[in-house]
Amino acid sequence: MTSDEIDNVDKGILYLLQQDARGNTVTEIGEKVGVSSSTVANRINRLEEHGVILGYHPIVKYRETGLGHHLLVTATIPLTDREELLDDIMEVSGVVSIRELLTNSENLSLELVGHTQEDLEESIEDLDKLGVHIEQMEIMKQERSNPYNHFGKEFADEEPDG
Template sequence: MNSDDVPDPGDFAGADPLNERTDTLDRGIIYLLQKNARTSFTDVAAALGVSDNTVRNRIDRLQDVGIIDGYTIEIDYNQTPGQHHYIFICSARVTQREELAEAALDIPGVVEVRTLMTGERNVHIEAVGVDNDDITRIAFALDELGLEVVQEDLIRREDRRPLANFEFEKRD
């Protein structure tokens, strides 16, 4: 959809077959916020052809039910001076996975932790350090927690896009 296209407000009636907790208006709001979380309610409303209050009420509801969980900024650590952006692929016993992942967030330099539903390589940790010694300190701290560091790599680049399921199109 072209950013100049404005969906017909009538397009937003009915349930979304992908998720009974949202409709196409919710999807439009989510899509626009995924593209830029700083988009104002006024701009979202204008793009979707509804009022600011409708957008505000919908966002409040999406937050209340846990679909929208927060707003963040994206940092390109490669553009910041003296930073090394790393990913550590770790393994943890399934019974300890969540506890160890939470504890890893307390290590200085750890910026994100993901847990996976696999038996091995089930904890992915992103960290930022100023030099190789800093990255080694983080690796040792992860090991001391009880995570087995299976692999560590320098992150060259990350790209994101809004989930296509939330895209909206103007209907003719």
Template sequence: MSEDPMDDLDRRIVHALQSDARKTSASDIADEAGVSASTVRNRIRNLEEQGILSGYTPEVNYEEAGYQLLTLIVCTAPIPDREELAREALEVPGVVAVREIMTGTENVHVEAIGTDGDDLSRIGQDLNALGLEIVDEDLIRNEYEHPFHEFDVDA
């Protein structure tokens, strides 16, 4: 098996889906890549089976949805418990994302949404009750993302 699990067509597919999976069809990708739509659909299925593609998540504008406060809560978890605590943090109402960080401290980052300070206080208390030590809390003003450049085979 090749060291690189993806070829240029796979990269093009992943880049297109990262750019806008909802509005990008297999036919659109096929036209740009010069292959058939069925080839693209087969490649997408193979990328899913390999675990390279694992989901198609909508991008939510929380402020427009009535949740004006998006916050990053930086926590420390004991290394042996980090993964379990991170997964448990996802169950706290208002938590929308959790990242495990490979450091000894400040090793769990929690994104949470709320309508007011009371929501954020409750979330902090719930995380603390799980066993996460809260180190810092920062309100997020804006967040920007784009597809990984390596996948942009046209650039």
């Protein structure tokens, strides 16, 4: 799917899904972008099939679940065999996300969680065994996200808060 194939309705749908995928029904999205709920459902299916929408993921406050240790890791992996290595990294206990970066070094950002410091240390050791070179580790306090505002806030016909 090319960017030319994504019209204003798609942009409005993407914006609203990023804003609250769980809370916005296809009927509500349809009302906001000016199409029927069946059109919204068809558009969402098309966007999923073409790999534009990869999934729907909650933002979890890990501390509230008893996973009080939340770590961001910057690492370097060899460029060769990286696809296979990324799959192996996702299997390491405690790894909840991976971001591959386009750079020679520090080309990986990992998010890890654990009940204890020992859990994280075990995860780091497992990553090391895979050939992941840890560059930096930081404790994460919180995460916030926001929908990309150029995806179609203006096409979602939302009423301003207030």
